[in-house]
Amino acid sequence: MTAEAAPRKKGKEKSRRSWFRYRIRDPLEAAPAYLVTSLARLLPVSVASAIGGWIGRTILSRVPALRRRVLDNLSIAMPELDETQRLRILRGCLDHYARAAMEAPHWPGIVRSRFEVVGIDIMHRYREAGQAAFYPSAHFGGWELGHACLGLNGLSAAA
Numbered sequence: 001m002t003a004e005a006a007p008r009k010k011g012k013e014k015s016r017r018s019w020f021r022y023r024i025r026d027p028l029e030a031a032p033a034y035l036v037t038s039l040a041r042l043l044p045v046s047v048a049s050a051i052g053g054w055i056g057r058t059i060l061s062r063v064p065a066l067r068r069r070v071l072d073n074l075s076i077a078m079p080e081l082d083e084t085q086r087l088r089i090l091r092g093c094l095d096h097y098a099r100a101a102m103e104a105p106h107w108p109g110i111v112r113s114r115f116e117v118v119g120i121d122i123m124h125r126y127r128e129a130g131q132a133a134f135y136p137s138a139h140f141g142g143w144e145l146g147h148a149c150l151g152l153n154g155l156s157a158a159a
Helices: 011-042 045-058 064-077 083-114 120-128 145-152
Strands: none
Touching (some): 011 045, 045 083, 064 083
16 A cells, blocks of 8 residues: 655745745744843843743743643653643743743853863864864753854864
8 A cells, every 4th residue: 555645836836835934934933032032132141041931931831732742742751740740840841941042142151151161172183184073071951052162162063
């Protein structure tokens, strides 16, 4: 038995939909996030982080599609948890996610003031020699700041 492929869009119709998506819909969807993170840049990082946590716990945790998806995934991954435990995890995850989003505009300052990169000279030598380098990093806390560290030191990385 073979499955039939869905009919392909005609060139002009597909082109119009792509234009609408990339020129209208995507920017409209991104605008609120851009506005919020732009405002976060103006605040001290601790205040931006606290506001992000509040947004995650009180607003994002009430978005029906997101709430349903997280709770469904938790019930599959951890069926032993009751509804109260799943809701606590939901709020904690969205608190963390929104905090990280509100802290992101501050990453360069956080990296400059709170990180010490040991061995960056080794990474520069590899780059100057045209060679790739591998660096292991821990995957906890602000693990995504490793890329910001490299970028501020003139290096790039891929995960």
